[in-house]
Amino acid sequence: MLRKRRRYRQGGASTHQVRSSESAQETASSVTPKSRTWREAIHDFMARFALMTGHKEMPILEEEIPPEPPAPDATWPHHKITFSTKMKLREMTGIAVRNGILNILTLTLYRFWARTRVRHYLWSRIKVLDDSVEYTGTSLELFLGFVVILLILVIPLVGASLWMRLFVEPDSPFTIPYGIAVYLGFAFLYGAAKYRTHRYRLSRTLWRGVRMGLKGSWISYAIRTLLFIYLTFATLLWAYPLQRFVLMRQIMSSTTIGDRRFHFDGDPTELYTSYAVAWFMSLIGLIIGGIMGLRFVTDVLGNSSAFQWTAFDASILNLSTDEFAFILVSTLVFYAIAGIVLSITMACYRAKELRYFAECTRLDGLRFTFRAGGWSVMYLNLINTLILIFTFGFGLPITQMRTFRYWFTRIRAEGEIDLDGIAQSDAPYPWAGEGLAEFFDIGAV
16 A cells, blocks of 8 residues: 655755754755855755745645655566667558548548557557557547547637637736636646646556556646746746656656556756756857847848848838848847757757656666767757658657657666566556647647
8 A cells, every 4th residue: 555644855855865844954054155066056946945846844735655665675586678669660651641641531530540540559569578568548538538628628718718808808807817817727737737648648558468557646746837837937947957857756756567666766956967058058049149140130131132022011010121121030040040059958958867867767676777868869859850840740650650769779777676576557547538638739649
C-alpha cells in the first residue's frame, strides 16, 4: 500500500532530505551574502517559492507519496537493458499518405483513427530486451474523450464568450474578473491535460503483458503548472529549468510499470549553467537581430527604387508605405536571426536536460543514461521542421517516427532488478482518451 503523508521539503537541501523549519532557518542564516554562491542563491529562491508549490512548510495538497526507493537486493540479477527500434521510412510514409487523404475526405474527423494507427506502429517497433512494446488504446476511446470535452468544456466556453460579447458592456465591472478567470482557467486546464494525457497513454502501454500507469493527483500537477507559467514569465524565463524539473519529478515519481514505481532524484540547479549560457546567448541574438534588422531596412529604404509597394495599400493600417516596409522587413530579419540563435542555444540546453533527467531516474536498482548532444537535438528539430513545412503538415507521422527513433536508440539502463517478480499494475485506467489534450493540441504523438 502506498502511504499518504504531507511533504515538507527544505528548498536548500537535496530533493530527498526533510528538515524542520527551525533547522532550515539556521542553515539560511549561517550563509552570509558575501559567501553565497550562485547555486545557494538559486536554492534560496527555490525555498521561497516552495510555499506556493507545496514543497516546504506549507503543504497545499495531500498527495500520494511513493515509499522510499528500495535498496537493490543482492539476489536480484544484474541487467543491461537495451532498447531498439525497427522503424522504416517507407512504411511510415505509407501511413502518413493514407492518413492525410482520409483526413481530407472526412474533414479531419479521421484523425482519431489516424493517431491510433500511428501509435500502434510506433509502439510495436520498440523493443526492450528483444520484447516488443504494445499499445492497446483504441480510436473510439480518443473520439469519446473528444466528445466529452466538447460538451462539458468547449461549448460552455464558447457560449460564455458570446454572452460576454453580446450582453456585457466593455466597461462592465465583470469584464476584468472574467478575463482573469479565463486566463487562470486555461493555464490550469493545460496542466491537467498534460497529466491526464500521460496517464492515458501509459495505461495503454504494455510490455511482456505488464501494464504501465500513472498514479498521483492531476489536480496537484495542474496547480503547479499554473503557478509556474506565471512565475516563469515574471522571472523573464529564469524559472524555466525549475519548472521543468519539478513537473518532470512529479510525472516520473508517479509512473509505474506493473507494481514497481519509478523514482526521480536530483537537483534543478544542475541545469542552470547550461540554461544561463542559452539565456544570455539568446538575449545577444535578439539584440543583434534587432540591430541588423533596423540597419537592413534603413539601407534598403535609402534607395527609393528598391521596393515598389503598389500592390498593398498600407493606409488601411494608418501607416505610410515606408513605415509599413520598415516594420515588415525589420520584423522578418529580426525573427530570422533570433530564431537561428534560439534554435542553437536551446538545443544545447535541451540536450543537457535530457541527459540529466535520465540520470535522475531509477527503477529499483536500474539507473538510466541518455546520449544526447546539442548538435544532434538541433539536427532532429531542423529536419522535423523542414518535413512539416514542405509536406504542409501531412508529414507529422514521419517526424514522430524520427523523434521516437532518436529517443530509443540513445537511452540505456543498467543495474539490479527482478524483472520476473513484477506484478500487474493497479494504477488508474481511464475509460476515455485524451480529449483535453486534443483541445490544447498537446503531445508528440
